[in-house]
Amino acid sequence: MYTTLISAADLASHTDDKQWVVLDCRHDLMDTNAGQAAYDQGHIPGAQFVHLDQRLSAEKVGPDGVFRGRHPLPEKADFIATLQSLGINNDSQVVVYDAHGGMFAARLWWMLRWVGHRAVAVLDGGLPAWQAAQQALTREVPVTSAGTISELPALVHTLDVTQVLSNISSAAKTLVDARAADRYRGENETMDPVGGHIPGAKNRFFKDNLQADGRFKPAAQLHQEWSPIVSDASQAIMQCGSGVTACHNLLALEVAGMSGAALYPGSWSEWCADTSRPVER
Numbered sequence: 001m002y003t004t005l006i007s008a009a010d011l012a013s014h015t016d017d018k019q020w021v022v023l024d025c026r027h028d029l030m031d032t033n034a035g036q037a038a039y040d041q042g043h044i045p046g047a048q049f050v051h052l053d054q055r056l057s058a059e060k061v062g063p064d065g066v067f068r069g070r071h072p073l074p075e076k077a078d079f080i081a082t083l084q085s086l087g088i089n090n091d092s093q094v095v096v097y098d099a100h101g102g103m104f105a106a107r108l109w110w111m112l113r114w115v116g117h118r119a120v121a122v123l124d125g126g127l128p129a130w131q132a133a134q135q136a137l138t139r140e141v142p143v144t145s146a147g148t149i150s151e152l153p154a155l156v157h158t159l160d161v162t163q164v165l166s167n168i169s170s171a172a173k174t175l176v177d178a179r180a181a182d183r184y185r186g187e188n189e190t191m192d193p194v195g196g197h198i199p200g201a202k203n204r205f206f207k208d209n210l211q212a213d214g215r216f217k218p219a220a221q222l223h224q225e226w227s228p229i230v231s232d233a234s235q236a237i238m239q240c241g242s243g244v245t246a247c248h249n250l251l252a253l254e255v256a257g258m259s260g261a262a263l264y265p266g267s268w269s270e271w272c273a274d275t276s277r278p279v280e281r
Helices: 008-012 034-041 076-085 105-114 126-132 161-170 219-226 246-255 267-271
Strands: 020-024 093-097 120-123 174-177 236-239
Touching (some): 076 105, 093 105, 093 126, 105 120, 120 126, 236 246
Parallel strands (some): 093 120
16 A cells, blocks of 8 residues: 555556556646646546546635635535445555646645545656656546545545634644745745735745655655654644645645645635734745
8 A cells, every 4th residue: 555655666557557556636726728738648547537627626715705815625425425436345455646846736735634545655756757757648548437535534634724723822733834945935926916924824835845856755764854843743743825825735744754734725815815814924
């Protein structure tokens, strides 16, 4: 069972395994059609495409009319239905990948753990690693039968905006922001029209988890780099712009053997939508 990362070589040895499900999560926040277009041009054999906005997120505005962030989590029942449509069973080994160092694939990795599915791993290095290993791509779209996956107890934790707000005064948990430093400081108006960060948040850019070739740093190095930021992962909260790249930090912590951190799904996009919430720059 693969539960964090898998190499291109290990995935290649299982492309014909009927118990394995491979999912392509490529995406572009500035061009939401780019992922599907890239998939259509070539993907790992057997892989199905999963769109971040359409299948891994709910409506931005909830039934109560309140903005919930750019990529709020769907209802678990809806997500289970999505997984079933992809042919996933409770005993499936799922592999997720993108072409961006895992920034989008990690979201689906975390979401599968959110509904209790342990056997899910991110392709280390993504599509570039697959191609560097001289593995083939295809344009053939697989035909799958419906799966029977069911919801199991969650393997991860979440906190809502009220809990994050109360944490500012209590400082009981360490809050870590996965955005780039300029966004954290409030200097990138393109990505964050309302700039800054949640008071007390530390900054760990998700790309700092990666080596130059786009693969994750070794577990020991990740542990060494994360330890000064998070002394106790069970008392930590990961957030980012909209609850996507924060999952990359959660994956890095898991690889480092530092389990237990929670996700704030709404993240900065939800937080800054209410001007009554405090902001630091």
